[in-house]
Amino acid sequence: MNKHATTPNPRAEKITGGVATDQRHDSAHKHVNGTAVYIDDMPEPAGTLHGCLGLSAATHATITSMDLSAVRTAPGVIDVLTATDVPGENDISPTGRHDEPVLADGKVQFYGQPIFCVIAETREQARRATRLAKLEYKDLAFVTDIGELDPRKDKLVTPPLTLKRGDAAAAIKAAPRQLKGQMRVGGQEHFYLEGHIAMAVPGEDHDVTIYSSTQHPSEVQHMVSHALGVPSNAITVEIRRMGGGFGGKETQGNQFAALAAIAAKKHHRAVKIRPDRDDDMIATGKRHDFLIEYEVGFDDEGNILGIDFMFAARCGFSSDLSGPVTDRALFHCDNTYFWPAVHAQSAPLYTNTVSNTAFRGFGGPQGMVGAERVIDEVAFAVGKDPLEIRKKNFYGTSDRNITPYHQTVEDNIIQRIVAELEQSSSYARRRREISAFNANSRFIKRGLALTPVKFGISFTATHYNQAGALVHVYTDGSVHLNHGGTEMGQGLYVKVAQVVAEEFQIDLDQVKITATTTGKVPNTSATAASSGSDLNGMAAQNGARQIKDRLTDFAAEKYQVPRDQVLFLPNRVRIGNQEIAFADLVKQAYMARIQLSAAGFYKTPKIHWNRDKGEGRPFYYFAYGASCSEVSVDTLTGEYMVERTDILHETGRSLNRAIDLGQIEGGFIQGMGWLTTEELWWDGNGRLRTHAPSTYKIPLASDRPKIFNVTLADWPETSEPTIHRSKAVGEPPFPLGMSVLHALSDAVASVADHRTCPRLDAPATPERVLMAIERLKNEVKAGA
Amino acid sequence: MAKVSIRNEIRFILNGSDVVLSSMASDATLLDWLRLDRSLRGTKEGCAEGDCGACTVLVGKLSSSGLVYESVNACIRFLGSLDGTHVVTVEHLRGRPGQLHPVQQAMVDFHGSQCGFCTPGFVMSLYGLWMKSSDPSNEAIEKALQGNLCRCTGYEAIMRAARAISSYGKATKDPLAVERKAITARLEAMRDGARVEIGAGKKRLIVPANVDDFAAVLDKEPGATIVAGSTDVGLWVTKHMRDISPAIFIGDLDGLCTIAEDNGVITIGAGVTYTEAFSMLAKRIPTLGPLFDRIGGEQVRNMGTIGGNIANGSPIGDTPPPLIALGARLTLRKGKKRRTIPLETFFIAYGKQDRLSGEFVEAVHVPVPAKGTKFAVHKITKRRDEDITAALGAFFLTLAKDGTVADVRIAYGGMAATPKRASAVEKALLGKPWTEQTVEAAMAEYAKDFTPLTDMRASAEYRALAARNLLLRFFAETSGTRKPIQVSRHEAA
Known part of the structure; x- marks a missing residue:
């Protein structure tokens, strides 16, 4: 049914669409009939021009000659922008390290780096002309694979981080047993279905309005203002919705927006840049892949006593967000485990690849994967079920609760989560059944694993933990809501609207959710770090409360009742003994010249972080979950299937269970894809060869677990007063996909009677699975 | 004319x-x-x-x-x-006045969209399925959605919506049916x-x-x-x-789009799509069915043709190896002149086929395997469905009464510059008893037949090892319990 605002019922017992109710996505009806407008669907202003990036064909080189004459004379071409056309600063590095040019200037550092930008009458003309460029390069030595680098010596893109508590080296040495090893975990392409896009519309003076597919409109605003050399107040960035973001649109939209704006101002015409899928995948950053080295000391029972990690990451040619991403990997190298003595360091390595960037989890999942590998290693070493080792090493609730960064874990519920999931998934029974199955099946082997998740919530850059909102109440009682968060499918808009509806006690359809724009709410943070509802929900609530306070004051005075006798009931207000419709009170307030608009604000309390010391409270709270997966593996080919997955994931008192369920299911599948079939592959010349869905394989409907049970742990007892006691749900479900990797590992281990840790690296493609099987079989043969 | x-x-x-x-x-x-x-x-x-x-x-x-x-x-x-x-x-989907179409309403009610960008495509795929089948199985829904990627939902909500569509309306009342x-x-x-x-x-x-x-x-x-x-x-x-x-x-040409069986030979016109060929091939050569489910997505199967798959000569086309193993022949036509050749001789070298200027592939003729023969085809990919072959092996075997191999044809894709027979492996099998010992000996012969490449789909080592193991799988499946020896989305029948 199409959504039309209806007249609110002033006698309702409850509003429709308040918090903790299952609301559909506010745009669902428009998604399904194709009327939801994405930037490429907007009507273009007359005379709109189109841009196409010219990408480097060399991996690391100086550009010795650049002949663009054929490009310039190609049909429809208006202009070709190069580095010298950038009127302001030729830099879009988001952390201010000045290491990322808009267009390469004389030197390229990865295959696919943008060098020039063709502006033409049509997109097709721009694309065709781009191919006519004649560039010559003088190749320089390059490195694309971190396996060839020394994390302790080679070039870093940003300063590393060290976390330590206790004397890890001594603890490992003193432990009854030790082991060490390493693990590779691959990167990941975001594969948002809507690729990057920017459309810049020039205005008077320095003004330009940019429609940008970005999770971070304020940053686009700042980058464009730097690139144009004009103040931020000339730039307006707007985004109604993205066709997926997942972190890929946190910083990576800057380039397209800056170029579109430069061309728009230069030619006084609107300019749209929408790279094709290949260019998008080649020229924009991805999840960081890691090489994790670990050394651990433990006892015969599997208690871990000391641990040392090195997390080396492929960052690409520039820093982008690699500092905070590699930091967050370290922040999650404990996952749900107490490390009695720990030393962990990061190595954000320079490589001649695209600069890697944010991706759901932001390094956290990579850190957890390292922790879980260590658990597996210890379990195999002591000959116990990995689940037993997991439980043995969990954080305590009153002791054994200090993280490697010296924050106390105050809200630990992992024991309860895992106990309930172990029960509901019939772990013990299925463990026995699988053993029996494997004993009788020569080629097909099954595997089972239950893995936990603890994810830290807050931006680790403390200043990012602030948000603004703008709330207007119009004289008919309808509400206009705007905030700094962006909608990329996660349901943020509807959740925040629910908060505002709840606050005013009006039906949800009285709240109009409007496009995110830097003109309404300034200096916003990226919609990232799972913070969207926590921050913007609070800011919107604050805005609504300011107006509500004024309405209360007004009603108390006008009707001569004490303030506490003004109550906001569903679609009406009780003032003393009488009730009037919300809209009527609003109208009266307007006539009395009461301000019906407010800018809301929120900043997360309690958090602080000293990076130099490696100490503080970077996270306001943690979100917990666990998943249990069973797989079957064909030991002849390495092909596999997920037979069943059970998930129990914490949402706090969910604002909207329907939306949260979608985040959990979707996050799990995306995490599973990262660890299974999604493989980025560079050839010997440093060229990424997996840059389209024909070669880069994200999960399909037929890759879902055959049986998929998801339960929300919506237990109300969260420790902090978050927005209506809900918990962030964007990133935490992503690492639930680890249970599939470990189930595959378990199946592989069965070919050697679970005596050897398979050390299955990720992504565990059928190839990696088969090769691990072969390795184990050969070890058995050699040992026999 | x-x-x-x-x-x-x-x-x-x-x-x-x-x-x-x-x-x-x-x-x-x-x-x-x-x-x-x-x-x-x-x-x-x-x-x-x-x-x-x-x-x-x-x-x-x-x-x-x-x-x-x-x-x-x-x-x-x-x-x-x-x-x-x-x-x-x-834009053409309609429900009752002011209402969404049943497919759309189910997607809304079951939260089948998040970012919404893939959603119109899912709606259209589900609409196409619903018109054909009002109460589809999970397997049928998954198959209909193989060509639709969603990065947000994890598909579960879309599956729930798909199963519920018929409770929102009858396909027979749908405007396209009425009109x-x-x-x-x-x-x-x-x-x-x-x-x-x-x-x-x-x-x-x-x-x-x-x-x-x-x-x-x-x-x-x-x-x-x-x-x-x-x-x-x-x-x-x-x-x-x-x-x-x-x-x-030539997608829909009269005279090029028929599929018919005559005297044990199925003739497939070059314009026949995978979808159109599927029903007859899956019925007459049942072990081909699962392969067809793994070629492209539904949209690609509705468009792509077997003739095109052969004519473009790709070393990773999925139909040439099984057709070669089955002993298929190919009719080429230039003007009014036709010639028919064994399919395997069509592929000369990478990018080079036995096709004259002005000549085109008109039809392929596929003998239906005789009773008692064994035939199987196995495709290996990184992702199970809608993925391009890393290696694909097709096996056709006739045993003599004494259990020895009387006839064998094995052809592979993804292992050489063209679809190619495993001649040395075949030679090692021919005349020998069809036993695991024979198979193991033959597996050592693969190195003589193939020197596969490393690329983004698989390494040379993996291709070689998996290709070899497929022969063992074929043996295991055609002896003993005769059950499929592979992980499957759906329980073996």
Whole structure:
């Protein structure tokens, strides 16, 4: 049914669409009939021009000659922008390290780096002309694979981080047993279905309005203002919705927006840049892949006593967000485990690849994967079920609760989560059944694993933990809501609207959710770090409360009742003994010249972080979950299937269970894809060869677990007063996909009677699975 | 040959309206035309290579069984191929006045969209499925959605919606069903038996009147690009911006689109799509069925042809190895002259086939395996469905009464520059008892037959090892319990 605002019922017992109710996505009806407008669907202003990036064909080189004459004379071409056309600063590095040019200037550092930008009458003309460029390069030595680098010596893109508590080296040495090893975990392409896009519309003076597919409109605003050399107040960035973001649109939209704006101002015409899928995948950053080295000391029972990690990451040619991403990997190298003595360091390595960037989890999942590998290693070493080792090493609730960064874990519920999931998934029974199955099946082997998740919530850059909102109440009682968060499918808009509806006690359809724009709410943070509802929900609530306070004051005075006798009931207000419709009170307030608009604000309390010391409270709270997966593996080919997955994931008192369920299911599948079939592959010349869905394989409907049970742990007892006691749900479900990797590992281990840790690296493609099987079989043969 | 009349326009129905186009580039895609010329922007571009499904629309065409609507990828479907069809986009879906269509309402109620960008494509794929099957199994839904990528939902909500569609309305009451007769009449009225020619000289696009006309046209214009399903040629345009003109569209030609069995041999016309071939092949050669479910997605199977899969000579085409193992023969035609050759001799070297200038693949002839013979085909990919082959092995075996191998043909894709027989392996098996010992000995012979490459799909080592193991799988499946020895989405029957 199409959504039309209806007249609110002033006698309702409850509003429709308040918090903790299952609301559909506010745009669902428009998604399904194709009327939801994405930037490429907007009507273009007359005379709109189109841009196409010219990408480097060399991996690391100086550009010795650049002949663009054929490009310039190609049909429809208006202009070709190069580095010298950038009127302001030729830099879009988001952390201010000045290491990322808009267009390469004389030197390229990865295959696919943008060098020039063709502006033409049509997109097709721009694309065709781009191919006519004649560039010559003088190749320089390059490195694309971190396996060839020394994390302790080679070039870093940003300063590393060290976390330590206790004397890890001594603890490992003193432990009854030790082991060490390493693990590779691959990167990941975001594969948002809507690729990057920017459309810049020039205005008077320095003004330009940019429609940008970005999770971070304020940053686009700042980058464009730097690139144009004009103040931020000339730039307006707007985004109604993205066709997926997942972190890929946190910083990576800057380039397209800056170029579109430069061309728009230069030619006084609107300019749209929408790279094709290949260019998008080649020229924009991805999840960081890691090489994790670990050394651990433990006892015969599997208690871990000391641990040392090195997390080396492929960052690409520039820093982008690699500092905070590699930091967050370290922040999650404990996952749900107490490390009695720990030393962990990061190595954000320079490589001649695209600069890697944010991706759901932001390094956290990579850190957890390292922790879980260590658990597996210890379990195999002591000959116990990995689940037993997991439980043995969990954080305590009153002791054994200090993280490697010296924050106390105050809200630990992992024991309860895992106990309930172990029960509901019939772990013990299925463990026995699988053993029996494997004993009788020569080629097909099954595997089972239950893995936990603890994810830290807050931006680790403390200043990012602030948000603004703008709330207007119009004289008919309808509400206009705007905030700094962006909608990329996660349901943020509807959740925040629910908060505002709840606050005013009006039906949800009285709240109009409007496009995110830097003109309404300034200096916003990226919609990232799972913070969207926590921050913007609070800011919107604050805005609504300011107006509500004024309405209360007004009603108390006008009707001569004490303030506490003004109550906001569903679609009406009780003032003393009488009730009037919300809209009527609003109208009266307007006539009395009461301000019906407010800018809301929120900043997360309690958090602080000293990076130099490696100490503080970077996270306001943690979100917990666990998943249990069973797989079957064909030991002849390495092909596999997920037979069943059970998930129990914490949402706090969910604002909207329907939306949260979608985040959990979707996050799990995306995490599973990262660890299974999604493989980025560079050839010997440093060229990424997996840059389209024909070669880069994200999960399909037929890759879902055959049986998929998801339960929300919506237990109300969260420790902090978050927005209506809900918990962030964007990133935490992503690492639930680890249970599939470990189930595959378990199946592989069965070919050697679970005596050897398979050390299955990720992504565990059928190839990696088969090769691990072969390795184990050969070890058995050699040992026999 | 009778003289054919020539028409200088293509005619089709877009949603409710008749469309006549007399001027277009031969490489104009349906998606760009919808979005840029008609401002119908509900249909999205996700990849422009037929792999993500965001651009899914339905194309209705008159077939032997009447008007059939199939999901296709608008991004790689050329406008020139639409003559005489009914194109249905998401904008055409209707429910009762003021209401959403049942497919759309189910997607809303079951939270089947998050970012919404892939959603119109999912809606169209589910719509296509619902028209064919009102109560589809999970397996059928998953198959219908193999060509649709969603990055947000994890698909579970979409599956829930798909299972519920029929509780929102009856497919027989759907506008497309109600208007079937009228649309059929309008499409029939468009069929005038004429050849379509648009543009001049090298820039022409041609839709021949029938297969004889095609032969004549190609004979005169041997440099033309032959476009059947455009699941490959489409990418030449969208990805590589290659000039394909003059282009000859043969996707729906009379005389080229039949599949029939005669005397134990199935003859498949070069214009027959995977979908059209599936029902007969899956019935007559049951072990081919699962392979067809893993070629492309539903949209690609609705467009792509077996003839095209053979003609383009790719070393990773999925149909040549099994057809070679089955002993298929190929008919090539130039003008009025035909010749029929063993399929395996068609593939000479990488990028080189036994096809003369002006000659085209007309049909492939596939012997149905005799009773008692064993046949299997196994495809190995990184992702199970809708993925391009890393290695594919096809096995055909006849045992003598004494249990020795009387006849064997093994062919592989992805292991060499062409689809290729494993001659040394076959030799090691021939005349030997069909035992694991024989198989193990033969597995050592693979190195003589194949030196596979390393690329983004698989390493040489993996290809070699998995290819070898497929013979063991074939042995295990055809002896003992005769059960499939592979992980499966669905329980073995």
